[in-house]
Amino acid sequence: MKKIFSITCLIALLCLVGSCSIFDRTVQIKDVSKPEQITISKAPLQGNVYLISIQVTGQLDGTASLTIDGRTSVSDKMHNNVNFKWENDWYSDVAVIQYQPIDVKSGKLTISYRFFG
Numbered sequence: 001m002k003k004i005f006s007i008t009c010l011i012a013l014l015c016l017v018g019s020c021s022i023f024d025r026t027v028q029i030k031d032v033s034k035p036e037q038i039t040i041s042k043a044p045l046q047g048n049v050y051l052i053s054i055q056v057t058g059q060l061d062g063t064a065s066l067t068i069d070g071r072t073s074v075s076d077k078m079h080n081n082v083n084f085k086w087e088n089d090w091y092s093d094v095a096v097i098q099y100q101p102i103d104v105k106s107g108k109l110t111i112s113y114r115f116f117g
Contacts, residue, residue: 024114025040026112028108029058029108029111032109033101033105034101036098036099037098038096038097040113043115047117048091048117049090049092049093049116051089051115051116052095052114053086054113055084055086056083056110058082059081062102062105062107064079064102064104064109068086068098097111
């Protein structure tokens with residue numbers, strides 16, 4: 001009986017951990033010195049979307065800007081150590097991220113995102 005309870009708890013824990021991160025996705029800017037447009041989308045079989053969460057982390061030797069579906073207020077100009085998170089109501093299955101370097105020489109940026117549905 002104790003063994004069955006332990007196995008059941010383990011399975012429940014694995015399901016919980018798996019469901020918490022199943023929709024988290026990551027994309028990296030290929031060359032931070034060049035403009036890039038990235039289209040992100042919800043996970044397959046995910047329900048209707050009502051919220052989007054985007055986190056940008058990394059480091060830039062220079063300054064760049066980021067817009068999401070034309071919303072320039074998403075980020076101020078990014079430079080040096082970058083670490084910001086943006087969440088907003090969202091009712092589309094996709095979002096277009098536009099990365100625009102201003103005077104970036106080098107660096108690395110990672111965009112993690114999640115559509116909630």
